Amino acid sequence: VCRANLPTPALVLDLDRLEANLDRMAEHVRACGKSLRPHAKTHKCPEIARRQVARGAIGISVATVAEAEAMVAAGLPGVLLTSPIVDQPKIDRMVTLKARGGDVLLAVGHPFEADRLDEAAGAAGVTLDILLDLDVGDRRTGVPVGKPALALARRLAEARHLRLIGVQAYSGLSSHVVGHDDRRRHSHQTLAPAVDLLDQLRRWGLDARILSVASTGTYDIDAELPGVTELQCGSYVFLDQDYQRIGSRRGDRFADFTPSLTVLATVINAQPGLDWVLVDAGIKAFATDVAALPEVVGRPDLLYKRRGDEFGQLFPAQPGAPLPEIGDRLEFTIPHCDPTVNLYDRIHAVRGDRVEAVWPITARREFPPLTS
């Protein structure tokens, strides 16, 4: 199949660029002496996770139980659930994964979850590996620093069917701080309590072997911290527009990785004499949670506007810019990769013009999977 014949809108992944990104991150963690447990919430795709592990990643981070199930089913090691779960069915599903030999661990930031996991693990006769999830300022998941964190650490250490083996400290607020120096300052300051907590756990004689941190935005920044053992970076595989604007050690654009994912669309209306054309990629083709809009690859003289679920409109950015014709195929950059991937069932993996493979976005699904 040829790239230009895909049914549109289609998610298209450039394999040369993907592989360059994977190689670059693998080389980075090797050079820093850190481990990599990349976050699969970005791609939700076991085929990409396999390529990450083949290049040395020690495991895969996931955001949902369905993602954990998909990654374990694909035979991937070290699957870390980074989000809390509190309802019994999800607790049971994670315990079942473990009982069936799945290599899973969980980040836990609340005694409620600790108690439920402990009880379910005991009932199933398994011991669950746990990271204490520390809230370093995101105000999302995790236990606050200080006394609550120490109390939770004690509770996790004493739980009979849990094994505390470290700390997770994710600073989403640091990830998109613009400017490398500011981002470095923000992240190092934010993560200091996590390093302290890990030291405290060790002073208590606990097996605190893991400190899991970092986004793609702080992949080189957090690797400088001696206490950090592993990085959870996810977006580097695709590098969306939202990351490119944050700058890097080298300049105003974050060009340490290369954008590899695009959306292919078709011009479906173009009437003579009008100053716009319509493409078949709208709200269902691009997640709308960030301010940036998609851009046409190779056509900076065109502007995109959302026009509903199925449609986008293209205008000339400057007078006289030639408009595409009906039936033309265009590729668009992606403002925010994770929720955009979530809109699709499959990734078309291309090398040049050739579609080499179609990869199901297996971990997108709800549970239990529906049969079509």
Add this chain to the structure above:
Amino acid sequence: VCRANLPTPALVLDLDRLEANLDRMAEHVRACGKSLRPHAKTHKCPEIARRQVARGAIGISVATVAEAEAMVAAGLPGVLLTSPIVDQPKIDRMVTLKARGGDVLLAVGHPFEADRLDEAAGAAGVTLDILLDLDVGDRRTGVPVGKPALALARRLAEARHLRLIGVQAYSGLSSHVVGHDDRRRHSHQTLAPAVDLLDQLRRWGLDARILSVASTGTYDIDAELPGVTELQCGSYVFLDQDYQRIGSRRGDRFADFTPSLTVLATVINAQPGLDWVLVDAGIKAFATDVAALPEVVGRPDLLYKRRGDEFGQLFPAQPGAPLPEIGDRLEFTIPHCDPTVNLYDRIHAVRGDRVEAVWPITARREFPPLTS
């Protein structure tokens, strides 16, 4: 299964409310002497389409070829593809549906599409029923009014394997005009050229039996126009927040239909002493294309904030509002239904606390469907 035990985030449909909405619209079109071909892009769910047809709808409008295939496969009649298609595979899929006995028609707004459909229909030995898609001001799909529309009408009428049977004129810009009087003025003015075009087609002796128009916002407004034969309203089945704000003939809230769709979520973090809690419903649970934010059903004293793909944060709207506890289940209103439904695989159809059925959102899928 009990509503409270669903894996969250879950899309929950109140059947009593759905049925009241379906009954109300069926009664409305009956009283007006119009037909209803409700738009399935709202629900993408054959089970709901069946209930619409069972109450007298003459067919189902769809926005994509995959939606058309799903509705035809479910045995639904009068499936109107309201969006243009120009690439050969999609043209071929629609022709295949027709050749296999599917009851389909297409809205066509460009000679390019007309020619390709005519050729493909001829090759397959079928005749395709066509509505001329008139752009009445949306600047999305369709041919401009005036000479381009008349020229396209001629071309469609002369195409050997197409049968022009009317006009589609959808005014998306009218649908959300706030205030019933302003909306009425906007829609009637916008649709006037469509009524004129239909008259012209009849003067030419063409079989112009259909004028298909209307959104949920203009369901009662467009039904007043004598030339209109059928309504394409879709959102009335769920009635999202974005529609409630437009007002109706009766007042400032559009309360002609009742909100029937919610998202069930779980409180997954709630630390003592903090003024917020976290729920497991974020960007992946609610489409983010409109400004309105989800609201907690029955708890106007709580405010929701998006906190990433998987998370939302709840704050007190007034000091002292009690926060939910960890593990609590909450239901949220939906800012914009169509793209939110697109994020899920299934609709949980509930009656009171009981989950009566789980309906696959079959028409959401890409083509060909992936096997899980």
